[in-house]
Structures are given as structure tokens and as C-alpha cells.
Amino acid sequence: MAGVKLLGFWASPYANRVQIALNLKSISYEYIEQNLRSKSQLLLESNPVHKKVPVLIHGDNPVSESLVILEYIDEVWTQGPSILPSDPHDRAVARFWAAYITDKWYPLISEYRLAEGAEAKAAVKEKILEGVVLLEEAFVTCSQGKGYFGGENIGYIDLVLGSLLGWLRARGETQGITFLDKTKGPELSAWADRFSSHSAVTGVLPTSEKVIEFIKSFTRPN
Amino acid sequence: MAGVKLLGFWASPYANRVQIALNLKSISYEYIEQNLRSKSQLLLESNPVHKKVPVLIHGDNPVSESLVILEYIDEVWTQGPSILPSDPHDRAVARFWAAYITDKWYPLISEYRLAEGAEAKAAVKEKILEGVVLLEEAFVTCSQGKGYFGGENIGYIDLVLGSLLGWLRARGETQGITFLDKTKGPELSAWADRFSSHSAVTGVLPTSEKVIEFIKSFTRPN
Numbered sequence: 001m002a003g004v005k006l007l008g009f010w011a012s013p014y015a016n017r018v019q020i021a022l023n024l025k026s027i028s029y030e031y032i033e034q035n036l037r038s039k040s041q042l043l044l045e046s047n048p049v050h051k052k053v054p055v056l057i058h059g060d061n062p063v064s065e066s067l068v069i070l071e072y073i074d075e076v077w078t079q080g081p082s083i084l085p086s087d088p089h090d091r092a093v094a095r096f097w098a099a100y101i102t103d104k105w106y107p108l109i110s111e112y113r114l115a116e117g118a119e120a121k122a123a124v125k126e127k128i129l130e131g132v133v134l135l136e137e138a139f140v141t142c143s144q145g146k147g148y149f150g151g152e153n154i155g156y157i158d159l160v161l162g163s164l165l166g167w168l169r170a171r172g173e174t175q176g177i178t179f180l181d182k183t184k185g186p187e188l189s190a191w192a193d194r195f196s197s198h199s200a201v202t203g204v205l206p207t208s209e210k211v212i213e214f215i216k217s218f219t220r221p222n
Numbered sequence: 223m224a225g226v227k228l229l230g231f232w233a234s235p236y237a238n239r240v241q242i243a244l245n246l247k248s249i250s251y252e253y254i255e256q257n258l259r260s261k262s263q264l265l266l267e268s269n270p271v272h273k274k275v276p277v278l279i280h281g282d283n284p285v286s287e288s289l290v291i292l293e294y295i296d297e298v299w300t301q302g303p304s305i306l307p308s309d310p311h312d313r314a315v316a317r318f319w320a321a322y323i324t325d326k327w328y329p330l331i332s333e334y335r336l337a338e339g340a341e342a343k344a345a346v347k348e349k350i351l352e353g354v355v356l357l358e359e360a361f362v363t364c365s366q367g368k369g370y371f372g373g374e375n376i377g378y379i380d381l382v383l384g385s386l387l388g389w390l391r392a393r394g395e396t397q398g399i400t401f402l403d404k405t406k407g408p409e410l411s412a413w414a415d416r417f418s419s420h421s422a423v424t425g426v427l428p429t430s431e432k433v434i435e436f437i438k439s440f441t442r443p444n
Binding site: 049058061063064065067068069071072075076088089091092095096099100134 | 271280283285286287289290291293294297298310311313314317318321322356
């Protein structure tokens, strides 16, 4: 079996979701923490287009972009729990929500932070909460009464949304708001606690305290 | 076999790529043109989150988001040419470039149009041309001396980039620029002509003239 390396950064949710997926599949890998202020030759060579973590290097083959890596892992290592469901329509549903979270919902968190004035903030908050209602419905549909979007096990949507929890909590705490509102999304809220305490997740997902400390440490806005 | 319907709009590259994929796989389907200024009940019910075309309805199952639909088609209808390659690393490479085109390169075309002043436009043009060089390299690597990113047949990257050609040409013509620059991307330029005249594509991909007419017809900026 060719060796597996992961170029990551502890506070990157995109790297974190790959770490959790590798843990779930019990894949041995060498984790190589990157200094994002002084990028390594290995990172620049492995991901010359984006120069970003995560990069999974399997043998001689680098794979970039977290969602692409998750699909790759699921296709190469078929042992352990599947990341994506087996039914094509269920797979499409999982990919749909992953795209929704990535492209539509999560960007609202930055939008909220940057919105100026109470009225503008309230408008973004409204959109975030509408999203929570949608994600709550998606959870109920996908989990089928079990603990995760993926059913009994952590799956694709769990990885995509769950990896963002440290940042969601940190950004919420610094701004006095709970993004995953318990009233709008009671099941989702319970899921978030369940995900965070899963053995494949603890030790990977940073606490909100660590993320807040990290946010304070950089001066360059991002 | 459950019936297949596609909710589309003739000028939508996202709908077009699905039409071309269905043609490539010789899948019979009912095409239902949508009026995007007055959305049909069927569209609103089938894609309540985004309310956008394309939506593929397979039996009772709606599938939204063009890239998700392409994967779904490839998984359900295994006859005909494959959209994604079979090797996991090749699949990852195809998904990587599809994401690059969607999230990084194509948005530069709007950025160019909206850039104010010669200097700002030149800076965006530079980024677009850097992208053309990358895509040219990707074409050479993926096509392996054959006609398409997918090799002998139109594949995933072909569908993603090829479906944008009508708009790329139209936006280029109205602004006196050729985005797929022939000097920077000679192979890519030849590929674009080849793709446009493929039997699965002609009759689906709108001409730049039709797109320009369409752009002139709407007053709401988008």
C-alpha cells in the first residue's frame, strides 16, 4: 500500500474534515503541519494552483480541495464506514447539501460579521436562521432517526458541516450569537454536540477557545 | 425505467451541460423549458432551496445543481461513454479542474466586465490568461493526445468548460477580447471548436450571437 501524507493546518476546517475522514476509515497517515505564512516547497509543488491545505499525497499522487479529497478517500479505501451513501439519489442529496453549506450558508457567517449596522446584521441573521431550518430538515430526512446525516455513521454532510463547528462557535461567541440556533434546529444542535464528541473528531476539531485565540493572533483580515 | 424530465433554460450553461450529458449517454428525456421570470410550480417544488435550473427529475426524484446532476447521470446510466474517468486519481483530477473552472476561473469573466479603468481590466485579464495557461496544461495532461479532456470522448471537464463557451464568446465579443486566447492556449482553442461541433453539443450550446441578443434583452443586471 502506497504511503499517505496529509498537508494540513490545525485550524483549517478543510484540513480537519480530511483528518476526520482518515480517522473514520482507520487509514494510517503522516500528518505534516504547514506554516501558512511560509509555505513549504512540498505544499507549493503539490498544489501549485491554489497553494492551500489540505493536500492528500497518496504515493506520488497529490489530491487537493477538501471535497475532492473526501470523494477520493471513499473511492480508494472501501473498508470502514462509507463517506457517501451507496444509492445514487442519496449520494446526490449529500452532494447537494455539501454544496449548499459550502457555497451558500457558511459564507453568510462572514457576511454577518462584516455587515454594518443593526439592520444589515438582522437581515443576514434572518438568512442564516432560514438556513438552519433547511439544514434541520435535511438532517431529519438524511439521518432517518439515527445520529448523523450519514445515518449510524459520520458521512459526507457530517464532515462538511461538522468540520466548521469550531469556527461557527468561535465566530458566534465573539459576536454574541448562536448560529446553530437551538430553537430553529433542535436536532441539528444535538447533532453538533454528538459530532464534536465522536472519537474520530476529538483531538482534531479545535475548540472555540483555540480558534478565538488564533483569530486574535493574526492581524491580516481574511 | 422511470421517466426523465429536465427543467432547463436554453441560455443556461448549467442546464446545457446536463442536456449534453444526456445526449452523450443517449438517454431519452422530456425537456421542459422554464420561464425564469415567472417560475413554474414544478421548478419551485423540485428545487425549493435555490429555485434554479437545471433540475433533473428521475421518476419522483428531483436532482439539482449541475455538477451533482452530472455525477448522478454517470452513476445511474452506466451505458455509453463515462463522464468521469474510472481511476480514482483521474476522477479527483477531473473534479479538481471542474471546481477550478467553476469557483476561480469563470468568475473572472464577470470580474473583467465589471472592472473599472484600463489598469484594473488589465490586471483581471492577466489572471484570466494565467488560467488559460493552466487549463491548456490540464488539457494536454488529461486528453493524452486525444481530442477531449475526457480522452476520446467528452467527459466531466469538457462538459463543465464546454457549456460555458457560448457565454465566453459572447462576453468576449462585446468586450473585444478573446478569453480563450489562442497563443496562450492553442490546444484549448482547437478543443473549443471541436467541442462546439460535436453532435451531442450542436443544437444545445447557444451561439454567441444568440447569447448577445439575450444579454441585450434583459435589463436587470445579473
